[in-house]
Amino acid sequence: MHAAVLVFPGSNCDRDLAVAFEKAGARVSMVWHKDTVLPDGIDIVGIPGGFSYGDYLRCGAIAANSPICGALRGHVDRGGFALGICNGFQVLTETRLLPGALRRNANLKYICKPVDLRVETADSAFTAGYSEGQEITVPIAHHDGNYFAADDTLRALNDQDRVAFRYVKNPNGSVEDIAGVLSENRRVLGMMPHPERMAEPAHGGTDGQAMFRALIEQLATA
Numbered sequence: 001m002h003a004a005v006l007v008f009p010g011s012n013c014d015r016d017l018a019v020a021f022e023k024a025g026a027r028v029s030m031v032w033h034k035d036t037v038l039p040d041g042i043d044i045v046g047i048p049g050g051f052s053y054g055d056y057l058r059c060g061a062i063a064a065n066s067p068i069c070g071a072l073r074g075h076v077d078r079g080g081f082a083l084g085i086c087n088g089f090q091v092l093t094e095t096r097l098l099p100g101a102l103r104r105n106a107n108l109k110y111i112c113k114p115v116d117l118r119v120e121t122a123d124s125a126f127t128a129g130y131s132e133g134q135e136i137t138v139p140i141a142h143h144d145g146n147y148f149a150a151d152d153t154l155r156a157l158n159d160q161d162r163v164a165f166r167y168v169k170n171p172n173g174s175v176e177d178i179a180g181v182l183s184e185n186r187r188v189l190g191m192m193p194h195p196e197r198m199a200e201p202a203h204g205g206t207d208g209q210a211m212f213r214a215l216i217e218q219l220a221t222a
């Protein structure tokens with residue numbers, strides 16, 4: 001399995017994401033934001049957390065218009081997999097590859113702490129290593145994690161079983177406690193919490209590891 005991890009000026013979780021993929025058994029290529037193509041044979045694109053372009057304008061808005069995001073869009077349009085974490089989720093909403101938007105946290109503060117998530121669906125390559133209803137602990141670190149979507153979008157997300165994770169105790173004001181959502185074809189996941197920061201014992205927990213292991217397993221057969 002070959003993963004690409006995009007790197008923007010201001011990304012700070014790119015190495016963590018690459019290591020999480022590698023430790024699960026993937027080969028990883030780091031891809032700079034100015035590149036216009038992805039390496040051949042990429043199975044999944046990881047869009048990491050951080051502060052792309054300094055979080056100017058709106059988080060993820062400038063990154064969404066960078067050269068590499070044209071290639072990301074082509075990859076997703078061809079049915080390719082993508083995983084956006086935190087700033088990566090913001091990029092995925094700004095590119096409209098996922099619905100909704102991430103607004104300033106309800107308390108207007110940057111929040112950095114472990115949170116409990118409920119796995120809402122095991123029906124995706126990302127969540128197949130969990131069971132529905134399972135609670136996992138994964139850290140958040142954001143100031144713009146307050147997920148919002150219009151009523152018709154929320155209805156579609158719920159009806160199509162596309163809410164991947166909900167917060168057990170909502171930290172940021174996200175509508176319906178939503179922490180992560182899937183695309184219609186279930187091949188794109190965006191989530192504010194950081195599974196790559198809870199992926200080995202030295203992190204203080206390993207609840208994120210199952211996501212990377214499941215991806216390697218599922219994509220080998222996709």
Ligand SMILES: NC(=O)CC[C@H](N)C(=O)O
Nearest residue numbers: 049050086087142143144
């Ligand atoms: N850790 C991150 O990716 C931060 C995301 C974004 N810069 C925010 O603070 O909301």
